[in-house]
Amino acid sequence: MSGKRKGPPPEDVTRRAEEGRTAEGRDVTPAVGRRGQAGGWVRTGEKVALAKERWGDARWSFLYDKDTRYASASANGSVAEAARRARGGGEVPVAVQGPMIHATLWTWEVPVYFFVGGLAAGSSLVSVACDQFGDHEGAELARKLALGAVLPAPLLLIADLGRPARFLNMLRIFKVRSPMSMGAWCLVAFSTTATGAVAADVLGFKRAGRAAGVATALLGSYLGSYTGALLAATATPLWARSRVLLAPIFVCTAAASGAGANRLLQRSGPTREALGHLELLAMGGKLILSPINDRHIGSLAEPLEHHRAYKLSNWAARIGVALRLLRRGGDVPSVLFLASALLTRIAWIEAGKQSAGDDEAVARMARR
Amino acid sequence: MEIAVQRPEAQRMGFFTDTTVCIGCKACEVACKQWNDLPADDLRASLSYDATRELSASTWRHVRFVETLRIPEPEPTLNFVEAALGAQLDRWVFMSDVCKHCTHAGCLDACPTGALIRTEFETVIVQSDVCNGCGYCVPSCPFGVIDRDPYDGRAAKCTLCYDRLEDGLEPACAKACPTDSIQFGPYEELVERAKGRVATLHERGLEGAYLYGAGDEPQDQLAGGLGAFFLLTEPPERYGLPAHADSPIQQNGPIANATGVAAAFVAAGLAFGAFAAAFRKAR
Numbered sequence: 001m002s003g004k005r006k007g008p009p010p011e012d013v014t015r016r017a018e019e020g021r022t023a024e025g026r027d028v029t030p031a032v033g034r035r036g037q038a039g040g041w042v043r044t045g046e047k048v049a050l051a052k053e054r055w056g057d058a059r060w061s062f063l064y065d066k067d068t069r070y071a072s073a074s075a076n077g078s079v080a081e082a083a084r085r086a087r088g089g090g091e092v093p094v095a096v097q098g099p100m101i102h103a104t105l106w107t108w109e110v111p112v113y114f115f116v117g118g119l120a121a122g123s124s125l126v127s128v129a130c131d132q133f134g135d136h137e138g139a140e141l142a143r144k145l146a147l148g149a150v151l152p153a154p155l156l157l158i159a160d161l162g163r164p165a166r167f168l169n170m171l172r173i174f175k176v177r178s179p180m181s182m183g184a185w186c187l188v189a190f191s192t193t194a195t196g197a198v199a200a201d202v203l204g205f206k207r208a209g210r211a212a213g214v215a216t217a218l219l220g221s222y223l224g225s226y227t228g229a230l231l232a233a234t235a236t237p238l239w240a241r242s243r244v245l246l247a248p249i250f251v252c253t254a255a256a257s258g259a260g261a262n263r264l265l266q267r268s269g270p271t272r273e274a275l276g277h278l279e280l281l282a283m284g285g286k287l288i289l290s291p292i293n294d295r296h297i298g299s300l301a302e303p304l305e306h307h308r309a310y311k312l313s314n315w316a317a318r319i320g321v322a323l324r325l326l327r328r329g330g331d332v333p334s335v336l337f338l339a340s341a342l343l344t345r346i347a348w349i350e351a352g353k354q355s356a357g358d359d360e361a362v363a364r365m366a367r368r
Numbered sequence: 369m370e371i372a373v374q375r376p377e378a379q380r381m382g383f384f385t386d387t388t389v390c391i392g393c394k395a396c397e398v399a400c401k402q403w404n405d406l407p408a409d410d411l412r413a414s415l416s417y418d419a420t421r422e423l424s425a426s427t428w429r430h431v432r433f434v435e436t437l438r439i440p441e442p443e444p445t446l447n448f449v450e451a452a453l454g455a456q457l458d459r460w461v462f463m464s465d466v467c468k469h470c471t472h473a474g475c476l477d478a479c480p481t482g483a484l485i486r487t488e489f490e491t492v493i494v495q496s497d498v499c500n501g502c503g504y505c506v507p508s509c510p511f512g513v514i515d516r517d518p519y520d521g522r523a524a525k526c527t528l529c530y531d532r533l534e535d536g537l538e539p540a541c542a543k544a545c546p547t548d549s550i551q552f553g554p555y556e557e558l559v560e561r562a563k564g565r566v567a568t569l570h571e572r573g574l575e576g577a578y579l580y581g582a583g584d585e586p587q588d589q590l591a592g593g594l595g596a597f598f599l600l601t602e603p604p605e606r607y608g609l610p611a612h613a614d615s616p617i618q619q620n621g622p623i624a625n626a627t628g629v630a631a632a633f634v635a636a637g638l639a640f641g642a643f644a645a646a647f648r649k650a651r
Contacts, residue, residue: 071567078570080583080584086578086580086604102515133643162502170480170500235508247628251634278638
């Protein structure tokens with residue numbers, strides 16, 4: 001479970017160890033709280049002893065009043081200049097004494113969710129293309145696949161929460177600014193239209209199924225891309241500096257995995273060939289965009305480039321592309337592309353954790 | 369600013385932490401733990417005298433010990449003990465770190481549940497009865513403040529003692545500070561006072577003194593201006609602070625979303641192209 005630790009927290013262990021060892025019957029239990037107590041205050045209506053209300057004792061310090069030489073009454077213009085001197089310049093002038101920022105706490109559930117969400121989004125796109133070119137059977141298959149892929153997504157996201165029982169709070173507000181909020185709403189909408197499309201297909205309402213498929217694909221354009229934007233909109237240097245290309249890279253792998261999964265199920269016909277073209281184009285796009293991004297962000301890309309999952313994902317993509325260009329391997333390239341899509345997401349999350357832990361990198365990024 | 373709690377007489381309140389008078393007693397940490405019912409941390413052995421090390425879900429004030437080591441030139445000596453202990457602790461700088469209560473708060477922008485809100489004092493707090501522990505605020509804070517408690521599962525950070533502020537009381541850490549390194553007050557007044565302090569220190573010859581997070585020109589502001597700002601004497605990296613910061617979502621979100629959705633439509637175009645080619649060949 002997502003970075004959550006089982007067992008009694010350390011302060012309880014200490015408390016238990018100290019029990020019975022109280023000096024001469026005095027209670028030496030530290031007067032601090034327990035986990036989960038913080039911030040859970042309740043107003044009792046009692047007055048605080050000796051407190052002067054309405055900022056009576058709070059507004060100003062007693063130590064450095066106007067009769068001290070602590071601060072001059074008038075500040076000159078040098079204050080902003082002093083800050084500019086200390087914070088300006090492109091180089092970090094001193095040894096960084098971290099920690100600077102916190103790394104994400106997300107565990108395996110999130111990259112797997114990114115993978116299935118991307119696969120579902122890619123599959124929804126495939127269904128629209130199939131419909132457009134008259135392969136309605138293939139379209140229905142793609143819609144079923146999109147639904148099947150998106151079904152475990154909410155479970156993965158709930159398992160990742162620190163308080164899974166409160167998962168419905170995700171739908172408490174609609175917050176355009178937060179990619180996490182928009183993503184949660186998009187997932188709900190996508191699941192709804194995907195379910196509606198499959199239900200319409202099964203019940204024989206062909207046109208309704210196709211219309212719902214188009215709606216699903218439109219939502220899929222966000223479901224498949226927002227995951228990259230979600231990572232880019234954080235303070236983690238590797239992700240933040242990849243803000244232009246991270247979402248497109250995720251779209252490439254999403255399209256490749258959607259096309260690859262459909263191709264595995266399509267045994268013959270022009271649709272299978274078209275899906276082969278699509279997965280080749282999408283994976284080729286990833287193989288072009290990734291090095292461009294790595295070069296653009298320079299040394300910040302090191303945790304990614306050195307990550308085993310990233311190397312594996314690149315090799316899987318390269319071998320798959322080579323096999324496809326040589327018209328060999330049958331289903332093997334599709335399987336390789338699916339593996340590459342999953343490994344890419346794992347690598348980006350794990351390398352992001354390393355990047356956030358690299359105090360020098362964080363400091364350098366903040367120096368502009 | 370999207371203030372969630374309205375009260376007509378309320379105004380922006382903040383902290384001014386003056387590191388030049390901090391003596392590193394950690395009374396603020398203790399006062400914070402006591403008032404907010406925060407659990408104790410594990411004791412961690414390290415080379416530093418600072419056992420707390422970082423802000424976390426259970427540590428909302430952290431007195432950072434900036435320990436600079438002086439390594440003297442090796443000189444011929446028969447005193448091997450002294451030679452072995454060559455590296456000496458040159459000096460200490462203390463800085464009581466805390467949530468910055470940013471004007472452009474990354475955590476607040478990230479929160480999908482609305483658990484993080486801005487109060488009538490323009491501070492940022494987590495509503496612990498709403499937070500579901502999604503963890504998105506944790507990497508979204510450019511200062512590494514907010515954290516998710518690994519046992520409790522929810523995010524937590526400094527509230528600027530919202531419960532005390534509601535009753536017109538000073539936050540516990542500022543109350544406990546014996547040298548008034550932590551000063552609390554109405555934001556505008558606090559900034560004026562801090563500027564005066566910098567001017568005084570400059571007059572006395574401490575040219576390196578500067579304000580971190582207040583008094584900047586708009587283009588140089590840190591996260592739109594920090595509700596809790598600092599007087600520092602060393603480059604910010606010494607204190608584990610970034611030289612520049614803004615809400616990552618406001619900085620990167622729009623462009624990342626735009627390129628992502630654009631890429632999705634390019635992918636759709638490629639899909640149609642691939643299908644067109646394959647179906648033309650089949651006919």
